[in-house]
Amino acid sequence: MSETTQAATSLGRGGVEVEVRGLSRYFKDTAALKSLSMRAEPGELVVLLGPSGCGKTTALRMLAGLDAPDEGAILIGGKDVTSLPAAKRNIGMVFQSYSLFPNMTARENVEFGLRVRGKKSTERSDRSAEMLGLVGLTSLADRFPHQLSGGQQQRVALARALAIKPQLLLLDEPLSALDAKVRAQLREEIRRIQLELGITTFFVTHDQEEALALADRIAVMHQGRLEQLDTPLAVYSNPATEFVAEFVGTVNRLRGVVVDAATVDVELVGKVSYGNGQTLSPGTRVQVLIRPESLGVTPATDDGAEVISRSFLGASTKLSVRNPAGDPIVVEVSVAEAAGVADSPNVKLFARGEALLVRPAPS
Amino acid sequence: MATVTPDLGRAGGSGGEGSNVLRLGKPFRYTVLILVGAFFIIPILASARFSFLGNNNSYTLSAYTQLFGTPQFWSTLWLSVKVGVGTVALTLVLLIPTVIFVHVRLPRLRRLFESVSLLPLVIPSVVVTLGVITSFRNLPNIIYGTPVILALEYVVLALPYSYRTFDSAVQSIDLKTLVDAGQSLGAGWIKLLRFAILPNLRSGLLGASILTFAFCLGEFAVASLLSFTTFPVFLVQVGRLEASQAVALSLIALIFTWIPLALVMIVFSQRRGARRVAGVESAIEAAVAD
Numbered sequence: 001m002s003e004t005t006q007a008a009t010s011l012g013r014g015g016v017e018v019e020v021r022g023l024s025r026y027f028k029d030t031a032a033l034k035s036l037s038m039r040a041e042p043g044e045l046v047v048l049l050g051p052s053g054c055g056k057t058t059a060l061r062m063l064a065g066l067d068a069p070d071e072g073a074i075l076i077g078g079k080d081v082t083s084l085p086a087a088k089r090n091i092g093m094v095f096q097s098y099s100l101f102p103n104m105t106a107r108e109n110v111e112f113g114l115r116v117r118g119k120k121s122t123e124r125s126d127r128s129a130e131m132l133g134l135v136g137l138t139s140l141a142d143r144f145p146h147q148l149s150g151g152q153q154q155r156v157a158l159a160r161a162l163a164i165k166p167q168l169l170l171l172d173e174p175l176s177a178l179d180a181k182v183r184a185q186l187r188e189e190i191r192r193i194q195l196e197l198g199i200t201t202f203f204v205t206h207d208q209e210e211a212l213a214l215a216d217r218i219a220v221m222h223q224g225r226l227e228q229l230d231t232p233l234a235v236y237s238n239p240a241t242e243f244v245a246e247f248v249g250t251v252n253r254l255r256g257v258v259v260d261a262a263t264v265d266v267e268l269v270g271k272v273s274y275g276n277g278q279t280l281s282p283g284t285r286v287q288v289l290i291r292p293e294s295l296g297v298t299p300a301t302d303d304g305a306e307v308i309s310r311s312f313l314g315a316s317t318k319l320s321v322r323n324p325a326g327d328p329i330v331v332e333v334s335v336a337e338a339a340g341v342a343d344s345p346n347v348k349l350f351a352r353g354e355a356l357l358v359r360p361a362p363s
Numbered sequence: 364m365a366t367v368t369p370d371l372g373r374a375g376g377s378g379g380e381g382s383n384v385l386r387l388g389k390p391f392r393y394t395v396l397i398l399v400g401a402f403f404i405i406p407i408l409a410s411a412r413f414s415f416l417g418n419n420n421s422y423t424l425s426a427y428t429q430l431f432g433t434p435q436f437w438s439t440l441w442l443s444v445k446v447g448v449g450t451v452a453l454t455l456v457l458l459i460p461t462v463i464f465v466h467v468r469l470p471r472l473r474r475l476f477e478s479v480s481l482l483p484l485v486i487p488s489v490v491v492t493l494g495v496i497t498s499f500r501n502l503p504n505i506i507y508g509t510p511v512i513l514a515l516e517y518v519v520l521a522l523p524y525s526y527r528t529f530d531s532a533v534q535s536i537d538l539k540t541l542v543d544a545g546q547s548l549g550a551g552w553i554k555l556l557r558f559a560i561l562p563n564l565r566s567g568l569l570g571a572s573i574l575t576f577a578f579c580l581g582e583f584a585v586a587s588l589l590s591f592t593t594f595p596v597f598l599v600q601v602g603r604l605e606a607s608q609a610v611a612l613s614l615i616a617l618i619f620t621w622i623p624l625a626l627v628m629i630v631f632s633q634r635r636g637a638r639r640v641a642g643v644e645s646a647i648e649a650a651v652a653d
Binding site for chain 2: 061065066085086087089091092093095097098099100101102103104112113115116117157160161164
């Protein structure tokens with residue numbers, strides 16, 4: 001039996017359902033969180049994604065009991081825990097900054113939660129060995145935090161959070177202080193452990209790539225509000241708002257005119273289909289939001305879009321072009337397609353996918 | 364293989380490549396060290412010599428033997444030690460929760476508390492003394508009129524040293540995150556303080572305690588004003604009658620202050636040294652293995 005399976009067995013539970021209802025938090029006159037409502041299914045990993053100051057960490061701290069909401073309720077496993085202090089919620093949390101106790105070894109850190117619960121020494125040491133094995137740090141159990149690298153410290157913090165058999169795991173930007181390679185490695189490890197233990201998890205990040213790679217569902221937040229809660233694919237390909245479209249991935253904003261209920265005529269691109277339940281009357285001047293990979297290029301004469309730069313990305317090539325008015329447009333095409341326009345100073349654009357959103361143009 | 368770049372320079376305690384003082388070379392550094400050392404040592408050596416000087420330029424231990432044979436020496440020393448220990452205990456009881464609460468819950472008020480802690484330096488000690496006496500006038504006799512009132516005075520007067528030392532130690536750790544982490548793991552405040560916070564503030568606690576204790580052992584004005592014959596008051600009384608005994612007494616007071624200071628420094632330098640070596644070794648291993 002693998003260490004993770006052993007740990008999952010010893011945790012002896014699947015995840016619990018978590019629900020927040022109308023959660024609000026005000027700091028003086030500023031609303032950090034405005035009536036946030038959402039639900040996580042048992043064993044689900046929900047990523048709270050958004051820019052700095054959007055309220056994602058505030059929401060997480062309230063789930064942990066480290067901050068109290070001004071309005072609303074938090075239910076974990078169907079039980080209202082809104083007024084329960086952090087120490088009594090049985091929630092494991094990993095923080096952005098290294099939060100290991102400097103006076104304790106990795107093993108002692110992992111044992112801390114069990115120690116304060118009055119568990120016996122043998123039980124503590126069995127559990128810490130199991131958890132350190134789970135995160136692959138058995139050999140470093142007797143090291144102090146200052147003797148560990150950043151990635152190792154966050155692994156110990158994860159083992160410490162899991163050692164108390166939490167009913168919910170909260171991760172507050174745990175990878176943001178790490179370098180890119182360690183970050184990617186640890187990200188996969190967190191997901192593996194979460195899936196195998198089946199623990200309900202909330203993960204806060206401002207990194208859209210991290211969110212798309214990790215989440216069962218992504219909650220995109222902006223200015224204290226929940227903009228969209230959906231699967232990574234839906235958030236990327238069917239954004240609910242302009243903010244979501246622009247925050248998750250790159251998007252072009254082009255001028256166009258509505259042709260009918262499903263088609264819009266976009267400047268330089270031509271006919272583009274759109275859906276998303278939007279109803280606009282034909283002839284309406286609109287702004288069309290479209291992803292770079294939904295556009296294609298062919299060689300053109302002087303009347304096309306002017307190519308400004310070409311960036312080779314490995315599997316694809318990114319072309320930066322501009323329309324006659326000077327507005328920038330980003331196009332991402334296959335290497336072969338880019339090679340076809342390699343000698344063209346101008347290119348003709350066409351649509352190979354749907355528009356994300358169509359909005360009436362500002363008057 | 365992940366690349367970890369250990370901060371070997373810092374871990375090894377070296378660095379300072381850009382320091383102009385270090386570029387001046389060893390002779391300059393030793394000269395400065397000798398001059399500063401001489402500035403402090405020569406007066407002490409001169410005092411020591413004077414305290415051992417007998418008739419006809421002979422050397423004698425009589426100043427010390429007479430002092431040690433005086434009952435008042437031991438009683439005043441014991442009173443000062445008692446007041447010192449009481450002051451340290453009271454200071455810690457007030458300081459630990461206050462500083463931690465300010466850092467965790469009221470970080471915006473940190474500057475205000477720091478400024479308030481400095482007030483005893485700018486307000487004359489006579490005013491502080493009268494203020495404390497007035498404040499505790501209605502309290503039972505166990506406080507008012509006993510050395511307890513002296514400890515209360517010293518808690519206030521030593522605040523600039525104790526508060527700043529402990530506050531600096533708290534600033535050196537990420538206290539809020541440690542508190543959050545401890546609470547999320549199920550620890551209440553008592554267990555959090557006992558296992559996770561105070562062990563990481565040991566240097567600050569020791570520093571604040573030693574400075575407070577040293578202050579109590581050397582304070583004359585307030586003790587004299589309140590008519591308590593503490594060790595420094597006894598020293599002044601002796602000085603009026605017998606100069607060599609007064610100097611001997613000063614040296615004894617110095618030694619009493621230095622011994623705990625030296626012990627703490629030795630213990631901490633050994634611990635830091637051991638951690639530093641372990642840190643460098645681990646950083647190298649992490650760089651190779653990660």
